[in-house]
Amino acid sequence: MYTTEFVDVPLGELLTRVQTLKHQGMRFIQLCAEFPERGIGLLYTFYDETCDNALNLCVEVPEGAEVPSIQGLYFAAFSYENEAHDLFDVNFVNMKLDFGGHFFNLAETAPMTVISPEMKAEREKAAKLRAAKAAKEAKAAREAAEAKSADRALTEDRASADAAAVAAVDAMAPKPAKPTAEERAAQMEAKLAAMDPEKAAKVRAALEAKAKKDAAAAAAAGKAATAKDGE
């Protein structure tokens, strides 16, 4: 079974690296271009028959950079370089056989660099998930720090400990302020205004019933408390 390895190579060292590989007798497999989020990259694959290893050189190509052609060393690369030029608009120099952009006669230039709407949506979704994950991790870290500071506060001076802990926690991740009662009522009103009128009426009735129940419970608790005090 053969092994595979991926190695990053800067653009400036590409030609010398390929020359060394040719002297070592490596076989050229392919060259392709790719377009992930970080920009256009080239992938050169060579195969070492002595140890059955496939070596991949990954080269980042900055915008508008000139890439040296390897057709002088491996002529079979001409079809791949012309294709990369036509589909990804990669600029190769010193090509031995150059079709000048007419290898594939396409209706549009560099079609592989156009991102489809589905892919865009998926990338945004993935970015959101990443951000959510980072926020979750930060929250977990903050809670761990709070627990730690609570332990510390038992032994240190209470006031200074609290202040230090609160300052440390706030520095790590600012706590979102809890909405006050007025703010919550305002948010509820806004939601009801946007809802269906029938539904809104039902929700309001439910809220009133809940408020009455809470008041009755509070009154009962208060009565019980005064009754207790009174005894």
Next chain:
Amino acid sequence: MGYNSKSPWLIHYDGSSCNGCDIEVLDSLMPLYDIERFGIINTGNPKHADIFLVTGSINAQNIRVVRHIYSQMLEPKVVVACGICACTGGVFRDCYNVIGGVDKAIPVDVYAPGCAVRPETIIEAVLKGVEILDEKARRLAAGEVLQEPEDLLDDEAVNARLKAMKARED
């Protein structure tokens, strides 16, 4: 049955097909399915052919080739689109270099779907095409002039299609 259907010759062109439908077209000529028993021969010369079998979808590079071959054939002629890529563009309809099925380039008479199209379907489609060939021959003999689309070899029409395809991608 007119005499055109006694021994119609066919010409086959592959426009961006994956070869699946092409080898099924060649298979129909082979001993097992044998379309040659109807007197049909596969020729390479458009002037000899009555039936134009096209496989694969139309892309920017071969739209002119397909139109050119069609324009060289003599009336009466029929076009059979073999395989789903030739009918509508198939699995590759969303690709950036595919304009669509063969009817985006030339008028099609018979559509034979399938991926890859089976030889039985091809034989059925060709025989239906032969009936249409007879019909066209009858109309031609009655003095009617069978019109080709006027803009067949016109560059403007081809460029308009290419622009529409590009607009779809954006």
Next chain:
Amino acid sequence: MATRTVIPFGPQHPVLPEPVHLDLVVEDEHVIEAIPQIGFVHRGLEKLVQKRDYNQFVYVAERVCGICSFGHGYGYAAATEKLLGIEVPRRVDYLRAILEELSRIHSHLLWLGLLADGFGFESLFNHCWRLRETILDIFQKTCGGRIILSICIVGGMAHDIDDSMLRDVCQQLDELKRDYKVIVDTMLNDNSVKNRLCGVGYISFEDALELSMVGPFAKGSGIEHDMRTTGFGAYGDLEHFQPIIATEGDCYARCKVRCEEVYQAIDIIKELVAKIPHDGIGGKPGPKVLPPENSRAHVLIEQPRGEAFYYVSGNGTKYLDRFRLRTPTSQNLAGMVRALQGVDLADVPMIILTIDPCISCTER
């Protein structure tokens, strides 16, 4: 001083099943050089990875080429399994190898028929394709389709092929072998065939290495390179595998190599069917299984025309970032240009056919 003319060859030509255009620069019926022009079959399907998730894309990958269809599905599925870190059961490896070898037999029979047709040897063309129908019937019975099989999925196989069916396959291949031997002996021992193929389109061992050629095209010039020797998939369990090579470097040598490979493929299938394990056929990965971010994987498999390279890279979503397929014919284009230099104009179709081009694979 003889004048030079440029003769266009293709895209529509009786001997070529596929559109490829060559500009032949000729001087009095001798070809000085040949400049290929491809792009008639370019559909741009590598971009479809952005619109079809990685499970759906296997059906697009299969349809890159109708002749090597199973190999493309196999390569894509194997590369994606490597990316996702899925281990498939050994039975899946065996079934895939068996179907790949059947695909090789079918492809070589197809090629032999087309070569005979290019020769003008129509009756051999008909016989080869008649034999090929046996293989297509096998595909139909086991997988459900004659050309596009759709049995390979990411994670395993779509359904199982049971042992009684595999034994039937071996029996049919034995009958095929008897008929095939008659055909091949007729073809290779015929004097007119030898006169037309021997010494034509010569490529030396050093040139073949220099141009990085692959497949039977290179094996005809003595290069002993075959990915099956590395033992990927089920090929590692074979008792003894040696690639078939010939040293003359001309068209006849390449024909001999391909004809012998069919016998070798039949033997491989029989050996694998005898040893096949019964540990399940895997299954489709669930919707939560996604490739990690910035991940990449590639596989190399041996298609009928040579070694093919499949590369996939993931970005954490269900759409892959990139799928790259490098087929053997795109690697052999440089060799084709070299083989066509200095030959007679009438030999050009013959040389192109012995290279066994698959242009739809090259252009995708």
